[in-house]
Amino acid sequence: MTVPTTGRRERKKAATRQKIADTALRLFLEHGYDAVGIRDVAAEADVAVTTLFSHFASKEALVFERDDDFEQRLTRAVTDRAPDEPLIPALRREIHALVRHCVADDAAPIWGMIVASPALREYEESMRLRHAQSLAEALIAAPGLSRSATACRTIARFVIDAYALAREAGDPQAAVDEIFEMIEAAWKAAGQAPNGPRNGRSGAGG
Amino acid sequence: MTVPTTGRRERKKAATRQKIADTALRLFLEHGYDAVGIRDVAAEADVAVTTLFSHFASKEALVFERDDDFEQRLTRAVTDRAPDEPLIPALRREIHALVRHCVADDAAPIWGMIVASPALREYEESMRLRHAQSLAEALIAAPGLSRSATACRTIARFVIDAYALAREAGDPQAAVDEIFEMIEAAWKAAGQAPNGPRNGRSGAGG
DNA sequence: TTCAAAACACTAACCGCTAGTGTTAACGTC
DNA sequence: GACGTTAACACTAGCGGTTAGTGTTTTGAA
Numbered sequence: 478m479t480v481p482t483t484g485r486r487e488r489k490k491a492a493t494r495q496k497i498a499d500t501a502l503r504l505f506l507e508h509g510y511d512a513v514g515i516r517d518v519a520a521e522a523d524v525a526v527t528t529l530f531s532h533f534a535s536k537e538a539l540v541f542e543r544d545d546d547f548e549q550r551l552t553r554a555v556t557d558r559a560p561d562e563p564l565i566p567a568l569r570r571e572i573h574a575l576v577r578h579c580v581a582d583d584a585a586p587i588w589g590m591i592v593a594s595p596a597l598r599e600y601e602e603s604m605r606l607r608h609a610q611s612l613a614e615a616l617i618a619a620p621g622l623s624r625s626a627t628a629c630r631t632i633a634r635f636v637i638d639a640y641a642l643a644r645e646a647g648d649p650q651a652a653v654d655e656i657f658e659m660i661e662a663a664w665k666a667a668g669q670a671p672n673g674p675r676n677g678r679s680g681a682g683g
Numbered sequence: 684m685t686v687p688t689t690g691r692r693e694r695k696k697a698a699t700r701q702k703i704a705d706t707a708l709r710l711f712l713e714h715g716y717d718a719v720g721i722r723d724v725a726a727e728a729d730v731a732v733t734t735l736f737s738h739f740a741s742k743e744a745l746v747f748e749r750d751d752d753f754e755q756r757l758t759r760a761v762t763d764r765a766p767d768e769p770l771i772p773a774l775r776r777e778i779h780a781l782v783r784h785c786v787a788d789d790a791a792p793i794w795g796m797i798v799a800s801p802a803l804r805e806y807e808e809s810m811r812l813r814h815a816q817s818l819a820e821a822l823i824a825a826p827g828l829s830r831s832a833t834a835c836r837t838i839a840r841f842v843i844d845a846y847a848l849a850r851e852a853g854d855p856q857a858a859v860d861e862i863f864e865m866i867e868a869a870w871k872a873a874g875q876a877p878n879g880p881r882n883g884r885s886g887a888g889g
Numbered sequence: 890t891t892c893a894a895a896a897c898a899c900t901a902a903c904c905g906c907t908a909g910t911g912t913t914a915a916c917g918t919c
Numbered sequence: 920g921a922c923g924t925t926a927a928c929a930c931t932a933g934c935g936g937t938t939a940g941t942g943t944t945t946t947g948a949a
Contacts, residue, residue: 486915490927515905525929527907536905599809606808630848631862635869638840646833655873656837662872663841663865692946696896720935731898733938742936896945903938912929919922 494532497522501539506586510540510594537600540591547575548608551636552615564622565664568636569657576643576653588644609637628667635660700738703728707745712792716746716800743806746797753781754814757842758821770828771870774842775863782849782859794850815843834873841866 500522504513515536519526533539554571555564579588591597613633617626624632639656646652706728710719721742725732739745760777761770785794797803819839823832830838845862852858 484916486926489915493927514903526905527930528928530906531927599805602808602812603805625861627848627852627858627861628865631844631865634844634848635841638837638844642833642836642840652833655831655833659834659837659869659872662868666865666868667861690947692895695945699896721937722935732936733899734897736937737896890949892947892949894946894948896943898943899941901939904936905934907934908932910930912927914925914927916925917923919920 493524493528497524497529497532498539498542502587505540505590510590510597535600537597540587540597541601541604544604547604548611550575551608551612555612555615555619564616564619565657565661568660569653572636572640572643572657573650573653575640576649579644580649605637605641609633612636624664624667628664632660632664632667635663699730699734703730703735703738704745704748708748708793711746711796716796716803741806743803746793746803747807747810750810753810754817756781757814757818761818761821761825770822770825771863771867774866775859778842778846778849778863779856779859781846782855785850786855811843811847815839818842830870830873834870838866838870838873841869 497518501513501518504518504521515526515529518539519529522529533542550571551568554567558564558567578584591601609630610633613630616622616624616629616633622629635656639653639660642656643649643652703724707719707724710724710727721732721735724745725735728735739748756777757774760773764770764773784790797807815836816839819836822828822830822835822839828835841862845859845866848862849855849858
């Protein structure tokens with residue numbers, strides 16, 4: 478028989494984690510996020526409360542189970558782009574894809590649940606802050622951008638803002654385009670800052 | 684006897700509120716935010732826990748007692764500016780002042796406490812979201828800007844970002860200037876958006 | 890004087906979350 | 920195959936923030 482890439486233990490752990498996440502999402506969508514307690518989820522998934530919290534850091538994390546994707550996709554859009562591809566269009570493409578995926582019909586109930594719960598909205602906001610920070614680090618580390626660290630951090634925030642704003646807009650895809658026109662202009666302006674670029678070699682950058 | 688503008692009841696209420704806030708801040712600074720419980724604050728202020736929560740919505744709100752100022756100052760910077768004053772420089776001045784006030788020496792201990800506590804940082808982040816939204820509404824309602832609602836919401840976020848980023852920068856005042864160069868460019872670009880302005884009369888705006 | 894509203898208090902509890910302490914199952918190794 | 924190590928899981932208790940429910944007192948007004 479073939480050698481499994483994962484041992485039985487890891488598979489069981491992943492199964493338990495998935496069972497908890499699935500159970501939680503089902504209960505949340507059935508009865509509402511606030512109406513379902515951690516003890517309910519644990520009982521329905523047939524695990525102890527402590528076990529639940531060994532898999533998920535918080536109740537909100539049960540909803541945003543796959544948020545690592547977001548962070549990685551953004552930083553990879555920076556690091557893995559073609560050597561001659563400008564920065565901002567690459568980010569714009571990625572945000573377009575993320576928004577599209579997020580506004581898709583199958584994600585609508587989950588998104589509605591998040592919007593309806595202040596706790597979940599706040600949690601997502603702090604998630605976005607983390608994403609902006611890791612994107613900022615990727616930008617600062619990227620070669621050839623010729624922008625200051627402050628400019629990189631600023632653009633990172635702006636890009637995350639674009640994602641958040643677009644999702645709330647009537648026409649999300651059009652909003653992405655409109656906001657990225659502004660981001661493009663901001664990025665160009667940062668290249669002409671009086672204090673000058675401090676990151677990488679000289680050049681137009683991006 | 685003269686008619687007091689505020690009755691005894693209102694004065695007593697304000698006094699109780701202030702006593703709670705002062706006691707809380709003192710205890711937080713003495714022993715650390717996480718080391719002081721709500722029950723400690725209530726006991727020290729000589730009120731019941733329920734009374735404390737009738738004055739403040741949460742433990743974090745005890746620290747950000749005066750956040751209404753922030754919101755009002757920003758929106759007033761938009762609505763109360765001279766009729767011919769461009770928008771972005773007015774906002775830049777206000778952010779400069781707010782950052783200066785926030786980095787001042789007497790606010791340093793409080794700021795350090797906030798940075799040291801994840802709960803407080805998260806709370807402040809959600810506060811900023813509210814501020815961005817009210818600023819966005821002020822921008823959308825402002826006459827003569829000739830920008831789309833999406834552009835207004837975007838610039839509002841960018842301005843709040845500038846505040847947050849500048850405070851974390853090595854030279855906050857310089858960071859405000861650098862970021863506002865980018866914001867100015869973004870604002871101008873929004874005036875030339877292909878979908879065109881939808882808000883207010885035609886004109887350069889800002 | 891009387892009344893309604895509002896501030897305040899007290900009890901009791903809910904809820905998210907964690908520490909401490911096992912118990913069981915899987916893996917590596919001899 | 921026995922053995923020790925590790926990690927997943929369970930259970931009890933409890934902490935800290937927050938609220939509901941139920942009065943009691945103060946205050947401003949009729």
